[in-house]
Amino acid sequence: MAADANRRRRRKGSSPEPEEKKPFWRRALRSLFIWGTAFALLALIFVGTAVYMTASSLPTYSALKSSQNGQMIVVRARDGTELVSLGPSYGKWLEYEQIPETMKTAMVSVEDRRFRSHIGVDPIGVVRSVWVRVQSGSWRQGGSTITQQLARNIFLNNNRTFGRKVKEAVLAVALETKFSKDEILELYLNKVYFGGGAYGIDAASRKFFGHPATDLSLAESAIIAGLVKAPSRYSPTADVAAAVSRGKVVMQVMEANGAISSARAAEIDLDTVRIAKEEGQNSVRYFTDWALPQLDLLLPYDTDEPIEVWTTLDVGMQRTATTAVQSNAPKGAEGALVSMDRDGAVLAMVGGTDYVTSNYNRAVQSVRQPGSAWKLFVYLAALEAGYTPQDMVVDEPVTIDGWSPRNSGGRFAGEIDVRSAFAYSKNTVAAQLGNEVGFGTVASMARRFGITTPISTLPAMVLGASEVRLIDMTRAFASVAANGTSVEPYGIVKVTGTDGDVIYERESRRAEVLVPQYVAAGITDLLQSAVATGTGRAADIGRPVAGKTGTTSSNKDGWFLGFSSGITTGVWMGRDDARAVPGLQGGRAPARAFAAFMRYAVKDRPVEQFDTELKLPDWQLEPDDEFLFGDPDDYYFVDEQGNLIEPGGQYEPLPPGAAPPPDRNRPDYADDPGPGGPPPAASDDFLDRATGARDPGLRAAPPAPGSRQTDPRSASGVSVTRGAGQPEATRPPAEAPRRPIGNAPQAIEPATRPGSP
Template sequence: MAKKPGRGSASGASPRKKSPSKPPLARRILRGVLIWGTALALLGAIFLGTAVFFTMRELPGMTSLKSSQNGQMIVVRANDGSELVSLGPSYGKWLSYDQIPKVMKDAIVSTEDRRFRDHIGVDPVALARIFKVRVERGHFREGASTITQQLARNIFLNNARTFGRKGREMILALAMERKFSKDQILELYLNKVYFGGGAYGIDAASRKFFGHPATELSTGEAAIIAGLVKAPSHYSPTADVEASIGRGKVVLGLMAETGAISQAEANSIDLSEIEMAVDAGQNSVRYFTDWALPQLDMLLPETSEPIEVWTTLDPKMQEAATKAVDANAPEGAQGALVSLDRDGGVLAMVGGTDYVTSNYNRATSAVRQPGSAWKLFVYMAALEAGYTPDDKVVDEAVTIDGWSPQNANRKYSGEIDVRTAFAYSKNTIAAKLGSEVGFGTVASMARRFGISTPVSTNPSMVLGTSEVRVIDMTQAFAAVSAGGTSVEPFGIRKVTTTSGEVLYEHKSVQGKMLVPPYVAAGITDLLQTTVATGTGRAAQIGRPVAGKTGTTSSNKDGWFLGFSSGITTGVWMGRDDAKRVAGLSGGHAPARAFHDYMAVAVKGRPVEQFETELKLPEWQLEPDDEYLQGDPDEYYYVDEYGNVVYPDTRGPGANGDEPLYEDGSGVGDPAYGPGPAPAYAPAPAPQGPAAATDDFLNRATGRQPNGPPPVNVTRGQGSPRPMRTPPPPAPAAPGQVPY
């Protein structure tokens, strides 16, 4: 019986060959990654090597880098051309590597790059460390820039935090390490790095902060300078001595860690005993330069060349202003002064009693309550509404919406004239006048005269409860001195290159008339009486002076503002924490400071008499817009429906004389009252709201919702003169007082 061939039988078809097994997928992926990674790394190395090679060829030499400078020098000159201060970069003597003290080199290497001698310009160990921290903590805790990278950034790049800039920085650092030795790189770094206060290089920093060359640096001084690199403005000894000492102690600790000094030596150095140099430039002039120089960004195109800034400051007046504030400011109080020429040029500016102790400019930045100095706007609003200095008013107890103002002496004088009420700063009369003309009208007057801070329309605002700046109040009084014409403060007359090319020159602009001449004359009459016989008698200087005192509750603020012979000066005194200053009042220390300064400021100027003749317009010529703006077409008023109306903008109507509202509609518009709608097309008119809101009317008239009507002031000398309706304030942004 024949056997069936089995699978293993040799008979039949030939046996199949086994195919070779493929490598596992993971192994194939790993091989591909290694091949492509090696190729990409090789290409990257070729690209990096090529970039470094060509960058190295383009780098300037050591001699060229030593002569290059960073930053822009600015020479600030006074009105007479004398130099006030030189700002910007300051370069000391270039020190070779061998001339630089070893402690200075050790301090900077220990602080900024302790592996400086070991890396190739970029430190991979430091890079690995910061990325490890990034993974562990979720954010970068420190940088990894080497000294070479910092040098490359300071010389060739900016401080933008971008990967592109960082990449260029690394290539430059690698190229610099190929071109220069470690000693040359450290020499360049220590002579060019910025240490704050305008000082570039260790010699400039040593001279600025310690008053001697860098070749004489002690270990403690070197530690303080090395600590400045991290944050020059924060750790600068001229800005914060305690911060610079604290940072210096950190540097001493790092030097001990790296073995540059022993721990015992680090512990024995008392940085608080190091004598700091006094910077002669840090005086009151810096208050002015800190205010004026930032304006260059708006006045000039971008430029890095050295420039000279010719300012309005008068050196003798500035010195007198500084002495006047220092001599009269009460103990523990600060003082500020601004003085303007008739064209608005700042003649003197003092922002505090000591710039070195505090560079906060209280003349331009601080906002404080002006007290009775604010009555300038109350009485101008009353004069514009029809009052004269000789009109009779009654000094008596008064209550307005639950508010009962008191006079300083808690007494009442009965019937007096407006001039006397202003001269003796009667609070009750100011409250009555403010209520009658409207608190919104007073606020609008303040806005007109340059008050830029928020203004309240509560009844107590007439006594100066809204905070203001010294420079704004001085600007307002300068406008009064100019006959009611606006004055704009400025500090820079022209800017030139060092070769004399004019880059900018201030152009005088005709001021805008803010009030009719008779209002300016009337308020000048009142201001002159205040100094002659009223609360400002301490400000007398032997020639006509017009001014006003101001004192806030609990003697927290004292003011005097006034003008004479074309110079307007404002003085404020008080504490920065707004606490009470015993005995402080506007008629004492501030008025005396005004006197001391103005006695010097007006010397050599001709005596000028004030124009106080009222020259009132004929009442039948109302509206009196030709006195205010000179253009009858600009006159407007509020009708019985609360709408702002331009009566001289006419539509054809039945008789061709129907007035139009701001939106061009006529009196017949159903939205504004009874009567048929106009049949004519509205004429173009100024843009604005269709009607004044209840809130607008309450502010403009001084009324409160559902409250009593304004207090009427008793007037003597026969029947009262009919009051003229002043122009209402223009619409303002929500929450702001109309201007």
């Protein structure tokens, strides 16, 4: 017992033995676990707070349904049919129950097969994506869930940055906490982009298959589901084969995931799926490219809401115009066509033979020389100056400032009437007329009728040396068809919003009189003759047609412009590089295209006869002296020395300082004129007519038949020979100059145009 006590005493008095130390890796792992747990808890608190704050700030479900990523514009034809849908197209919103089960199954299978089990972020998908990144050195496989894609489409962009991925994940979890799985899938299927401007399955189904999404088949659902991965690459509008091939991949994934049986998958042949063609895209876009930019000026305010634009385009006429241009344009050449109704409404517009190959709109953007079609303005100016279609002119060699025009074929017809000169497009006659009325006058006439491009006033301008636009030339001919009143081309009738409210509606505009009726009637007479017997015979369609051909040097451009039954159409053909086109003439391919189009365009319209009756103004119909001055016996005149000329022409010298006797034949004569003095010798009406104030058409008399003189009104002072057989101009009696008594100015002697009564 003593020994035991001693051992106990030794243990009490000795120092304790040191404890055994734990390995470093165990201590490091323990620290890492502790700090990791702390940081995880901190991150969880941070993420939870971020998710909570994000979820509380998310829009409501109804607000997310109505949000859109841009403005959709639906363009409609004049009969209300849809021509094209531009910008993002959203189609009809489908509730979850309305979406075909095959569409929901296909989308979940190919994009997010664990959609129903994750919280917005799929950890397995993230790990797989990271592993592929480590193996390949790049992000080859995305780990985004359907919820993440929805968050990105609605709130974020497609930048591939870590910060964006974190925001995307937070938003996805927030969406999952606020909305149910069915609501998220409904939002996704109605808002995701499928290419071709289509957002949502209904827009995609209508665009690619031509029917609503409620009618989607399994094969069509597979094709649409496959588009999400790369809409621009797999869209059927870009590559049908690629879209079908991607759809087959979706079918394989659905089979592998058990969404469909192997037998059902074997029954489906995606190669037989009918892809809807985009009607009118190859041609209508020329019109929409011209019309829609005008919305910036027409709409009273800026709006991002979807709008519908109601236009003037006629679907049948547009289709016929496209065929007419494509089938008649010479090989290697382009063609363009513009057709307008009598009020300027554009019924058809073709800017080239193929919009896909070239979207350059030659109908409104290209400027080309019009050739003889420009003679419209030359003859308008001549008719306004007093010429009539039956007046005689001389087709002979002429030189103006060193320029000598020649006719097609190099022959001269000699003395012909104006109608024939225009019908057979005589260049020498056009040159003489332009020189006589003045090249500046011709340019002014072209401006009056809507030509907007620069106009040369050199002599060669009468043959179409100035470049013009097809739409401007068509407008000019439409103004002639409107009896000489202004016509303004337009393509938009009204614009409405989604609720049907009218945002813009075109108001009818008052037309401006450009030329008198007799000028419009005269030029219509000439244009009708050009088609009936002249260079435009190929444009005959079996009813009255008025028009004019145009061909430039070396056959670089061919034109035909004309009208019938209230429709005016212009056609141009040529090469974009302005090289010669063998055989191209305005009276051939362009005239044939015009006829092919117009036969369809006017088929439902009544035949209209042209108004070619020349209702000439009085100054062209009445004898000059008698019309302007009345009966000479009714007036007293004095000679240059102040001697009184009695009625009947007898001279009676006035006594020195004596005043001329009053006119007792005046109804307002009084022996006592009163304090106001004697009344004037001539009324205001007389003075206006005598001075030409009421008739700007008064001009100097033409030379006698067969004479040669320099026209003081010409642009260059060229000598012009007039043909024989023209009637003498009416002139006053060869006697001393006569002036009305009083303060009236010397009476002006009007002139008559050769051939007028």
